[in-house]
Amino acid sequence: MSARILVVDDQAANVRLLEARLQAEYFEVCTATNGADAIAVAKAEQPDLILLDVMMPVMDGYDTCSRIKDDPATRHIPVVMVTALDQREDRIRGLEAGADDFLTKPIDDVSMFARIRSLLRLKEVLDELRYRESSSALAGISGDVQDDIDAPARVVVVSADPRATCRFAAALPSKAEILETHDPAEAIIAARNDADLLIVDLTSPGYDGLRLCARIRSDAATRQLPILAVVRPADVQQAVRALDLGVNDIIQRPVDAGELAARSRTQLRRKRYADQLRSHLDEGMEMAVTDALTGLHNRRYISSRLRQAMDSASNGGAPVSLLLADIDHFKHINDTYGHDAGDRVLRDFSSRLQTGLRALDLAARYGGEEFVVVMPGAGLAEARIAAERLRSSIDGSGFDLSDGTSVPVTVSIGIAQAHRGEALDALLRRADEALYAAKTAGRNQVQAADNAAA
Structure with a gap:
C-alpha cells in the first residue's frame, strides 16, 4: 500500500531519517519544519497521513494538530504524533487535540509501519465515502x-x-x-x-x-x-x-x-x-431516484427498470406491461383551488395508486400529472384489470383539500404490453397513444394500445 506522507519536524536530521525509512517502503514523502508550514502543506498537498513532531518552537504539535483537525479541508487526514514524551498526560493531550495515534522515540519500524498501514486503510474507506457523498445529490452537506x-x-x-x-x-x-x-x-x-x-x-x-x-x-x-x-x-x-x-x-x-x-x-x-x-x-441516492413531492420513483429510475424488464421479456422471460395514467382536467384543479391543492391531489393520487399495486409493480411520477406503472410478469389482460381498479378507486371518492373541500377527480389510463424486441420509446409511444384515445373518448376510462391501434 503506497501513500503520500507528510513528515513534520523542526530537526532536519529527524526529517531526513524518517523520509529515508518511508521512501524505502515506497511511500511518497513531503516535509515541513514547523507547525505553520505543516498546516499549509497539508491543505495544499492533501497527504494521506501526517507524522507530526510534538516538540517544536512557536507552534507545538498539539496546537498544529488541533488546527489541522479544525479545518474541514484537512480534518479527515490521520495524524500520528511522534514524541520523546511518554507520560499519560502527553498522550491524552494529543488524543484530545485530535491525534489518531502516537509513536514514541526511538521509533520501532515494525510498529510504525503497522500503525501507518492501519490508518491508511481506514482513510481509504472514508475517502471513498467522501468522494461518493460529494458526487451525490446532497454534495457538501457533511461539512x-x-x-x-x-x-x-x-x-x-x-x-x-x-x-x-x-x-x-x-x-x-x-x-x-x-x-x-x-x-x-x-x-x-x-x-x-x-x-x-x-x-x-x-x-x-x-x-x-x-x-x-x-x-x-x-x-x-x-x-x-x-x-x-x-x-x-x-x-x-x-x-x-x-x-x-x-x-x-x-x-x-x-x-x-x-x-x-x-x-x-x-x-x-x-x-x-x-x-x-x-x-x-x-x-443522496434516494433523492436521485425519488420524486420529492409524491415519494414515488422518478422518470429516470422507472425508465431504467422498464428497460431491464423489457430486455428480460425479449430474452424469453415473463411479459411486462405498462400503465400510463393522466389525471383529468388537472389544470382546472390548479386554477380553481390553487397549486397547494393541486400538490395535495398529486400526493393523495400517488397514495391510492400504490395501494392498488402488486408487490412487484413499480410506480413513478413521469411528469406533471402523468404517472407510469411498470407491471413485470403481467400480460395485457392483467394490466387492464389493474388499470380499471385504479380508475375506479380514483372516481369512487373525492379528494379532500386542507379546508375540507372535496374535489372530484378522474383519471384516464393507457396500457400496452411490450412486444419482443421492442424499443423503450416505442412501448411508451404506444401507451401514450392509448392514453390519448382514452382522453378523446371522453376521459375517465381505460384504453389498450392494441385496441387503440385497431
Missing part, C-alpha cells in the same frame, strides 16, 4: 463533523477478567450503553446489534482475542465496527498482528483510564463521521 463526545453510544467490552471489564467500562463516556461480557460468542452477537465500539482484551488467556477480531472484520454486519484492542506492552508482534487484522487502535496494559477514554472518544467520533457520510450518501 461539519458531529463531535458530541458524550452522545449516546453502544460499547461492547470483552475480557476474560471481570475486574478488567469493570475498569474499562468505568472509563467510557457517561452516556454510553455498555455491555460487559466474557464470552466471545456473546460479544459477536452484541456487536451485530448496532454496536458503536468493541473493546477487546487481547491479553486474556481464556479465549483467542485475535480470532474474535478476525471474526468481527469478516462479518459484513460488523465489518465497519471500530475495535480498540488491549495488548501487552512488550508484545510487539501481537500489536502488529492486531493492526494487520483490522483493529483500529491499541492500548497497552496497564490501561490508563484517561487514555482509554480519549482513545474511545476518538474511535466513536470517527465512526459518527463515517455514519454521517453513509447516511448522506443514502439520502
Whole structure:
C-alpha cells in the first residue's frame, strides 16, 4: 500500500531519517519544519497521513494538530504524533487535540509501519465515502463533523477478567450503553446489534482475542465496527498482528483510564463521521431516484427498470406491461383551488395508486400529472384489470383539500404490453397513444394500445 506522507519536524536530521525509512517502503514523502508550514502543506498537498513532531518552537504539535483537525479541508487526514514524551498526560493531550495515534522515540519500524498501514486503510474507506457523498445529490452537506463526545453510544467490552471489564467500562463516556461480557460468542452477537465500539482484551488467556477480531472484520454486519484492542506492552508482534487484522487502535496494559477514554472518544467520533457520510450518501441516492413531492420513483429510475424488464421479456422471460395514467382536467384543479391543492391531489393520487399495486409493480411520477406503472410478469389482460381498479378507486371518492373541500377527480389510463424486441420509446409511444384515445373518448376510462391501434 503506497501513500503520500507528510513528515513534520523542526530537526532536519529527524526529517531526513524518517523520509529515508518511508521512501524505502515506497511511500511518497513531503516535509515541513514547523507547525505553520505543516498546516499549509497539508491543505495544499492533501497527504494521506501526517507524522507530526510534538516538540517544536512557536507552534507545538498539539496546537498544529488541533488546527489541522479544525479545518474541514484537512480534518479527515490521520495524524500520528511522534514524541520523546511518554507520560499519560502527553498522550491524552494529543488524543484530545485530535491525534489518531502516537509513536514514541526511538521509533520501532515494525510498529510504525503497522500503525501507518492501519490508518491508511481506514482513510481509504472514508475517502471513498467522501468522494461518493460529494458526487451525490446532497454534495457538501457533511461539512461539519458531529463531535458530541458524550452522545449516546453502544460499547461492547470483552475480557476474560471481570475486574478488567469493570475498569474499562468505568472509563467510557457517561452516556454510553455498555455491555460487559466474557464470552466471545456473546460479544459477536452484541456487536451485530448496532454496536458503536468493541473493546477487546487481547491479553486474556481464556479465549483467542485475535480470532474474535478476525471474526468481527469478516462479518459484513460488523465489518465497519471500530475495535480498540488491549495488548501487552512488550508484545510487539501481537500489536502488529492486531493492526494487520483490522483493529483500529491499541492500548497497552496497564490501561490508563484517561487514555482509554480519549482513545474511545476518538474511535466513536470517527465512526459518527463515517455514519454521517453513509447516511448522506443514502439520502443522496434516494433523492436521485425519488420524486420529492409524491415519494414515488422518478422518470429516470422507472425508465431504467422498464428497460431491464423489457430486455428480460425479449430474452424469453415473463411479459411486462405498462400503465400510463393522466389525471383529468388537472389544470382546472390548479386554477380553481390553487397549486397547494393541486400538490395535495398529486400526493393523495400517488397514495391510492400504490395501494392498488402488486408487490412487484413499480410506480413513478413521469411528469406533471402523468404517472407510469411498470407491471413485470403481467400480460395485457392483467394490466387492464389493474388499470380499471385504479380508475375506479380514483372516481369512487373525492379528494379532500386542507379546508375540507372535496374535489372530484378522474383519471384516464393507457396500457400496452411490450412486444419482443421492442424499443423503450416505442412501448411508451404506444401507451401514450392509448392514453390519448382514452382522453378523446371522453376521459375517465381505460384504453389498450392494441385496441387503440385497431
